[in-house]
Amino acid sequence: MAKGYGRPAGGGGGGGGGMMSQIKKLQEQMEKAQAELADETVTSSVGGGAVKVTMTGDQHCRSVEIDPDLLKDADAEMLQDLLLSAVNLALDDSRKLAEQKMGPLAGGIPGLGF
Helix, strand or coil, X not given: CCCCCCCCXXXXXXXXXXXXXXXXXXXXXXXXXXXXXXXXXXXXXXCCCCEEEEEEXXXXXXXXXXXXXXXXXXXXXXXXXXXXXXXXXXXXXXXHHHHHHHHHHHCCCCCCCC
C-alpha cells in the first residue's frame, strides 16, 4: 500500500479539529439553506397565463391554477399538455432556485479533494 493512502489530504497529524469544525459549519449552512428552500416558491405559467403552477424550492407542488376561461374551450388533451408543461417548467425553475441557494455550499471545504 502506498504511503499516506487513506489519510486525509493536507498532511500531518493533528489539525483535524479545524476540519471537523468546518464540516459542522458547512452542514449547518446546508440545513439552513434547505429549510429556506422549503419556504421559497417559484411560479411558472404557460398558455399566456392560462395555467400556473407554484412549486417550492425543494420541489413540492404548492398550487395549480387554471383560468376558468380556458375550461370553456379546452379539450382534455390540450389541458393535459398545458398542465404537463407548467409542472415541468416549475420543476426546472425550482431546481434553478435550489442550485442558486446550494451552489455556494456545494463547493465543499477546500482540501477535502472532492
